[in-house]
Amino acid sequence: MLSLKLAIKNLLGAGLRTWLNVIALSFAFVLIIFYNGMIDGWNRQSKRDTIDWESGKGQFWHPEYDRYDPYTIEDSHAPLSREILEEIEKKNLAPVLVSQATAYPQGRSIGVTIFGIDPKQTILKLPTATLPASNGTDYAIIGKSMAESANLSVGDNLLIRWRDKNGTFDAREIQIASIFKCDVPIVDKGKIYIAIETLQEMLGMENEATLLVTGEGFEFRELNGWVFKDNDFLLADMEKIIQSKKVSGSILQALLLIIALIAIFDTQVLSIFRRQKEIGTYIALGLTRAQVVGIFTVEGAAHSLLAILLGSAYGIPLFLWLNRTGIAMGYAEDMEFDLPLAEVIYPYYSIRLIIITVIIVIITATIVSYMPARKISKMKPTEALKGKLQ
């Protein structure tokens, strides 16, 4: 406690030199929290969006289905049992039938995946309610990114060709009923959503589905003939991508922290050489060398405490403001990322993140302060009292 009190006094007494170091370190401290908070916020938002738009509370897959292997789609369908139909009726499950197809917008051909989905479902945020019932014309909804890449607008007709359950090619024109805006690329890019009954009829797979999305009300149990995939599985790839972004970001943070720590190290080295007389005086007054090393180490480490206080002074209002207003990212028109990227990201600052960052800053500042302070233990007090360089 005495060391800390002395250290803070010495630091404040050192004036501008202290504050330059403290400002640099506080900047690193705030930036580390800001960056990680933004990544965590993005992570949470991406997960939430993906759950809301695509995965629900988990999915039951046909055993053959592999979303990364288009060749499995053809055989991944099974009839819906009475038990499942009852859950669908209660809106606890949303059946989805998946098929590969080719679309021909303005004479071009593009590979698409057609999702047949219940227009009455409420589990996913997909605006399936905007799908009109077939009246001789079949309707589809698509995402904004898909609409832009295929140059489609509401009311446009789109020719699609597919193979039914017997492998026979068939083709039909569908009309774009609405275009939705969604932050989740895998829901939008190359996807066409039509009523499940329409797709079942097109494929000759009446009352069949590829997967079942579960909703809040579904009481979990095994469904015979279906394999449950929880969100840990469904969101695993996204988690990995976000973690890799965190790692690459940490290099920048480490560099910034190192610059701040070098400034502290430099100050400590200079301080120990300039303040030899003071060191000698401490020893003459009865401090042991270890205590003097302690004072100088704590003094260097106290930079981190001041940096945390200063960083909190401008960081907390900044973070609160960002938390309220979010950080505008703009709409990812071309959806270059495979990650959901909302137009506004709301950073998330967890207690864990803040505590870990505080500990890192304090420990690293203490280490770089201790290294030069060790020299004190080798000083001759008689020479130190004269202020002679040793």
Place this chain on the structure above:
Amino acid sequence: MENSSIIKIEKLIKRFSVGKSEFTALNDLSLTVERGEFLGLVGPSGSGKTTLLNIIGSLDTPSQGKVTVIDQSIASLSHKQSAKLRNRHIGFIFQTYNLLPVYTVYENVEFALLLQKLSSSVRHKSVMDALEWVGLTDKVKSKPSMLSGGECQRVAIARSMVKRPEIVLADEPTANLDSKNSHHILQTMKDLNKELNTTFIFATHDEKVMKYLNRKISLEDGQIVKDEIIQHSKN
């Protein structure tokens, strides 16, 4: 108060390495100092005054010989023990005051007591008593940079005396002071010597100090060449 020996030095030799050769700063020096003495070590630069003070103050160790301060052999003390000896029993006064620049007068004086883990009320009383001895109670909140040289040295005296040490070692305490301040400082120390029976040992070649001493030891080339008891007439 009864006198008894507080420092015993027997055949002290102190050598320093200077490049590849050695320099003998103190050469076969023997000395006994009684409690309550007001003693001056005088002699030209390089005669060994400061070296002797440093060894008595356990800031340095003898190369040979035996130095006993308050019944403790300096050579056999660990770092911790010598720090304790300095903190409890020895006060230092330096030519350049060596005040801690970021602390106030009060905090500078209080510093030595902080290590003794006394309560803040006891510390406060001791600090104010010490500042009263040196006449600086009106400067408690001043920083050393706001004080004159004489005032700084009075703070240094208060700092050395606040813990009521048995020995005060003063290395050229008046060298940076004008005549008026020097006499003021010396009179203060003399008063404390009488009042508290503290042993004062000066390293000095300042003539102004001489008339306050009651013992003068002249050093030359690390040896005692003269040891005089000075009788002052009472006024």
